[in-house]
Amino acid sequence: MLDKVREYIHRHRLMVAGDRVLVAVSGGGDSMALLHLLWSLREDFGVILRAAHLDHALRPQSAAEADFVRSFCEHLAVPLHVARIAVPDHLERGCGGVEQVAREVRHRFLAQAAMEADCNLIALGHHRGDQAETLLHRLVRGAGPTGLAGMRPRNGRLIRPLLGVARGEILAYLQERGIGWVEDPSNQDLGLTRNRLRHLVLPLLETFNPRVEEGLARLAERFAREEDYWRLQVEPLVESFGEVRLPLAETAALHPALRDRVLRQAMLRARGDLRGIEDKHVAAAAHLLEKSGRGRKDFHLPGLWLVAERGWLRLLPELPEVPPAFCLDIPAPGVYRLPDGRCLRLSLEDRARGESPRAVEYAAEALGFPLRARSWRAGDRMRLEGMTGRKKIKDLFAEARLSRDERSRAPLLLHGEEILWLAGVRRCAGLRPLAGGGKILRVVLDDAKMETLRL
Numbered sequence: 101m102l103d104k105v106r107e108y109i110h111r112h113r114l115m116v117a118g119d120r121v122l123v124a125v126s127g128g129g130d131s132m133a134l135l136h137l138l139w140s141l142r143e144d145f146g147v148i149l150r151a152a153h154l155d156h157a158l159r160p161q162s163a164a165e166a167d168f169v170r171s172f173c174e175h176l177a178v179p180l181h182v183a184r185i186a187v188p189d190h191l192e193r194g195c196g197g198v199e200q201v202a203r204e205v206r207h208r209f210l211a212q213a214a215m216e217a218d219c220n221l222i223a224l225g226h227h228r229g230d231q232a233e234t235l236l237h238r239l240v241r242g243a244g245p246t247g248l249a250g251m252r253p254r255n256g257r258l259i260r261p262l263l264g265v266a267r268g269e270i271l272a273y274l275q276e277r278g279i280g281w282v283e284d285p286s287n288q289d290l291g292l293t294r295n296r297l298r299h300l301v302l303p304l305l306e307t308f309n310p311r312v313e314e315g316l317a318r319l320a321e322r323f324a325r326e327e328d329y330w331r332l333q334v335e336p337l338v339e340s341f342g343e344v345r346l347p348l349a350e351t352a353a354l355h356p357a358l359r360d361r362v363l364r365q366a367m368l369r370a371r372g373d374l375r376g377i378e379d380k381h382v383a384a385a386a387h388l389l390e391k392s393g394r395g396r397k398d399f400h401l402p403g404l405w406l407v408a409e410r411g412w413l414r415l416l417p418e419l420p421e422v423p424p425a426f427c428l429d430i431p432a433p434g435v436y437r438l439p440d441g442r443c444l445r446l447s448l449e450d451r452a453r454g455e456s457p458r459a460v461e462y463a464a465e466a467l468g469f470p471l472r473a474r475s476w477r478a479g480d481r482m483r484l485e486g487m488t489g490r491k492k493i494k495d496l497f498a499e500a501r502l503s504r505d506e507r508s509r510a511p512l513l514l515h516g517e518e519i520l521w522l523a524g525v526r527r528c529a530g531l532r533p534l535a536g537g538g539k540i541l542r543v544v545l546d547d548a549k550m551e552t553l554r555l
Contacts, residue, residue: 101269101272105261105262109141114221114253115259115261116145119221120221122152122210122214122219123151123152123223124222124225125169126165126169126284127166127281129270129274130225130262130267132274132281133262133270136176150178150181150217151169151173151178151179151181152214153169154182155182155185161282165282170182179217181216181217185209199292210222221257222257223261225260225262227262228263228313228314229302230263232316233302234250234320235248235316235320237297243378244378246327246364249323249324249326250323250324252324330358335365344370344416345412345415346362346363346366346413347411348412352389356386359386360383364377366415367382370404371417375402375403384401385399388406388408389413403417404417405417411501426438427473428472430470432470434446436473438473438511442545443546444513444523444545445546446471447542449539450539452540457525459543460527460543462533462541462543463532463538465534467520471513471514471520472514473511473512474512474514475508475510476493476507476508478494480493481519484526493519500525510524511523
């Protein structure tokens, strides 16, 4: 088994010389075998080991289990970090079920212990049976291909060197070397879904295929490889600027396999994680793409709002509030704060610096202060280059495919009643800097960009 684990670590590049590895040791057979295996391989890989044990205070014997782990680490001369965090205290605050809270507390503890021990890797004792259970667990909960990829050999700084090893091999390793371990009584509690899968479902499946555990683990590995491939296809479509949005028609036209992954990637960018997002939520987002027509449609997912309007699907952590109408006097050059936190910067320049969607320039002698900045009003019109008369601001909004809240935030710059600039969209005709020189009035809108998934 030592050779098998060594080869698995090499194949997945889990450790390299100089790594400092914190081994999570609960006292159970899996973690005890993990610590001993890595201790036996430490010189082969040139790594430094540390260990960490968390007493969850869930059982009367938990303090004795901590002493058991401490004694084993002293025998191997591996420094150990021990802490006691009472999970029941967190349950009383209504933070979730026992398994969920214990897992979150444990992850925070390991992260803190790794930082204090200056470790760049955290080794966990998940094995092949855990992988098979994870796949079945996610399958019965309705997970899609991403969830069925299961646990990875490496996920950031978390490594799982035993993921290719069966539970029986671990027990044989412990017995051959006379290594003891403690049994967690909760592992026999059939009230827990994972235990029912372990003690009832997997044994039943083995009557159809004695190697079903190996097959399920292999299937999870295949899903993982395919998800890695799809991630490489989707990520180039993503540009990071701020708000996440997808073009409705182009996204709806994608093959469903790519479309759904683009939607998941957009959700990840908008939320920061995908906890609570299931395959049914991605399907609901795809349905919104197909059914979006004229007008605005809102849809709520866990921790996320989808807004379909003006040709875009916007993904927002919460629905934006439409800001109230405003009118701001601008008596002289300077910086003027808008109600939404952006600002207009007006300055007199000696030479032109060029225009962009966020900056315009005018011949200063053709304009005089005061100017005004205000929100748009029904019936507003402005003169544009190449056309007679004036065009409705409402039509310019539609051409720019701006959402309702974006329209309410777009400031107009005015001289008297003449609209000089629909900021970020169009400038008026004329009033350009003079070729022969003269002062230039430069106006810049400091604004956060939007994140667009380019397809």
